[in-house]
Amino acid sequence: MDNLYIPPTKSSMEVHFDKDTGILEMKGASYPENALDFFGPVNEWIRKYISEINKPMILNIYLNYLNTSSTKCLLDIFEVFEQYHYSGGSLKINWYYAEDDEDIMETGQELAEDFDFPIEFIPY
Amino acid sequence: MAELELLEYYKKMCERNIVLDFQGAISQDMLVGMAELIKTKFSRELGKVDTVKKIFSIFIEMAQNIALYSAERVLLDSSDSDVGAGIIVVTEKNRNFTITSGNLVSKDKVHYVIELCQRVNLMSNQELKQFYKHRIKTFRGEGKKGAGVGLIDIARKSGLPIDYTITPVNDRNFFLVLSVKIQEVQNDG
Secondary structure, X not given: OOOEEEOOEOOEOEXXXXXXXXXXXXXXXXXXXXXXXXXXXXXXXXXXXXXXXXXOEEEEEEEEEEOHHHHHHHHHHHHHHHHHHHOOXXXXXXXXXXXXXXXXXXXXXHHHOOOOOOEEEEEO | OHHHHHHHHHHHHXXXXXXXXXXXXXXXXXXXXXXXXXXXXXXXXXXXXXXXXXXXXXXXXXXXXXXXXXXXXXXXXOOOOEEEXXXXXXXXXXXXXXXXXXXXXXXXXXXXXXXXHHHHHOOOHHXXXXXXXXXXXXXXXXXXXXXXXXXHHHHHHHOOOOEEEEEEOOOOEEEEEEEEEEEXXXXXX
16 A cells, blocks of 8 residues: 555645554645545545554644534544554544644544544644 | 716625625635635734634635535536535624625425524533534435534534524525624633
């Protein structure tokens, strides 16, 4: 499998997943025209990484805005992570947020509420 | 004559404190342009991240509702799928903001929207949160583009009831108007 890189636009996030280091990054704002189309390859890459490589993963999130359909897509990804976590996979999420942006921190906390994998909220 | 009408229109917009007014097909490019304009303008004027983000995110959800669900569909050259058309207006008076959207909704769907508005308007913050969390996990909508929680998210961010009116325009469609107020967030930043 290949690394995944999706360049940012004003309404879609930058995605950089590295299969060799297991470090996954999401950056920016997400309100694309069709969130399912955008997140499809992202979700697929993670599933493939789990089935083919199955090594520790660190997801670094530097998001500043998620619309509701993107939030749903991220929730679907978190569900994949949860299964991975329960099956013994090593996973950690770092949710970075701008110090004065409580809104995106709360979005992250609410998303994480129902999951057991480790997630840390880090202001910058 | 045309010049005079435009002057009247201009005066009315000023009197009504309209900061943004768009009527037509809400393409993604148009939506991004308007959202960026709102962010830039209000960031400069307010300087408070929380209030600006509320306006920005409510605007995006309302505009995307028109793009996804308006019964008036327009096929644009730049896209292979049609986009919804409607009207969206942002006003500001003494740091109280209102975003109003209008679009056609088919007869068979309009009551769904109205019932949803009535339902969220009766809910406390905690109830809205639970409703949002339940629905975002279970909703499977038409075409599956949306998450089905736009209105709930808008109600949560606004903290005030969503005003709505429907007017029949022909035997198939209603014109749906949704109006959402946003008050400046105090003691933040």
